[in-house]
Amino acid sequence: MSNAHIPFxxxxxxxxxxxxxxxxxxxxxxxEIISREALTAVEDAAIRDLVAKQKKAGYSVIxxxxxxxATWHLDFMWGFQGVGHSRTDTGLPFHDEAALIxxxxxxxxxSVDHHPFVDHFKFVKALEDAHTVAKQTIPAPAxxxxxxxMPMNIQGTRTFYATTQELIDDIAxxxxxxxxxxxxxxxxxxxxxxxxxxxxxxxxxxxxxxxDAAGLAEVEEQLLAVNDLALRDKPADLTVTTHICRGxxxxxxxxxxxxxxxxxxxxxxxDVDAYYLEFDDERSGSFAxxxxxxxxxxxxxxxxxxxxxxxxxKNAVIARIHEAAQYLPxxxxxxxxxxxxASCEVGNKLTEEEQWAKLTLVKEIAEEVWG
Numbered sequence: 001m002s003n004a005h006i007p008f009x010x011x012x013x014x015x016x017x018x019x020x021x022x023x024x025x026x027x028x029x030x031x032e033i034i035s036r037e038a039l040t041a042v043e044d045a046a047i048r049d050l051v052a053k054q055k056k057a058g059y060s061v062i063x064x065x066x067x068x069x070a071t072w073h074l075d076f077m078w079g080f081q082g083v084g085h086s087r088t089d090t091g092l093p094f095h096d097e098a099a100l101i102x103x104x105x106x107x108x109x110x111s112v113d114h115h116p117f118v119d120h121f122k123f124v125k126a127l128e129d130a131h132t133v134a135k136q137t138i139p140a141p142a143x144x145x146x147x148x149x150m151p152m153n154i155q156g157t158r159t160f161y162a163t164t165q166e167l168i169d170d171i172a173x174x175x176x177x178x179x180x181x182x183x184x185x186x187x188x189x190x191x192x193x194x195x196x197x198x199x200x201x202x203x204x205x206x207x208x209x210x211x212d213a214a215g216l217a218e219v220e221e222q223l224l225a226v227n228d229l230a231l232r233d234k235p236a237d238l239t240v241t242t243h244i245c246r247g248x249x250x251x252x253x254x255x256x257x258x259x260x261x262x263x264x265x266x267x268x269x270x271d272v273d274a275y276y277l278e279f280d281d282e283r284s285g286s287f288a289x290x291x292x293x294x295x296x297x298x299x300x301x302x303x304x305x306x307x308x309x310x311x312x313x314k315n316a317v318i319a320r321i322h323e324a325a326q327y328l329p330x331x332x333x334x335x336x337x338x339x340x341x342a343s344c345e346v347g348n349k350l351t352e353e354e355q356w357a358k359l360t361l362v363k364e365i366a367e368e369v370w371g
Contacts (some may be wrong), residue, residue, distance in 0.1 A: 011335070203256070
């Protein structure tokens with residue numbers, strides 16, 4: 001299928017709830033009860049089943065649901081040389097809960113050979129048909145950079161990189177290599193997942209980064225720079241989008257704040273084709289920052305929450321779409337859930353049936369609004 005219509009009028013971010021059989025297989029692998037080959041066989045079967053359900057639901061995009069990952073972002077970083085990880089003692093502070101995901105840090109200079117996500121993509125690519133296109137989700141380069149310059153990691157990072165610019169250059173070079181490998185494998189639909197902007201707009205951003213206002217402005221420029229440097233010279237027929245949210249772990253969140261403070265920077269200057277934007281509650285602010293979206297870029301409105309099983313009211317969602325159209329033309333808007341259903345393998349607090357009900361609603365609303 002052509003990628004000319006990416007993002008689609010009704011779309012989704014990428015991750016899905018893991019079936020119990022997959023969760024058990026991953027636990028058995030960690031306990032050394034089953035082999036890597038046995039785990040891969042379970043992953044393969046679960047992904048085939050998921051893609052069949054995505055097609056049956058009438059979606060034009062297919063993904064592996066991130067079924068081969070523990071988290072939406074860290075597994076990708078672990079595919080690079082110079083990146084280490086270990087079990088966390090305290091976890092990351094989310095609202096009402098700590099996200100128990102591995103501490104991830106530098107162990108040397110960053111480089112990459114054959115990244116495992118390329119093979120992950122090839123498996124999904126083989127499941128495409130005339131009506132679907134495979135999407136590969138990866139953390140944005142800015143997310144990688146942020147991970148290594150936050151106060152918890154910056155001292156270790158400086159052991160290998162005297163300046164942040166040197167780090168930016170190596171991250172971007174690694175991404176260019178992986179993006180080219182994905183492209184050569186047939187990928188034409190890459191989504192960069194980026195929570196770094198959610199951190200920047202949070203009222204506690206200065207504390208998160210351990211800096212002052214001038215320092216935060218410098219960090220924001222660095223985050224934009226690494227994203228755009230990673231996409232330098234990308235093939236013209238490769239569609240690259242970015243998804244921005246404020247954290248998604250077990251139905252809780254990490255940050256809050258509207259897009260206003262970074263709108264000109266991100267919506268005006270970032271070199272991507274579209275934005276998947278979280279707008280499911282008051283934490284995301286108003287639609288007014290959409291005025292800053294430059295060129296002919298599209299925006300996928302994340303109006304359906306993945307954090308709650310409660311199904312939204314169709315008319316209320318439609319009203320919000322038309323409210324957003326006051327700032328960006330309706331023909332440049334699309335609809336999706338605000339985030340994935342399982343950014344980490346623990347998943348959000350809803351059932352698979354409730355997950356698919358959300359996606360059915362997204363499709364119904366989009367067809368009613370855009371025909």
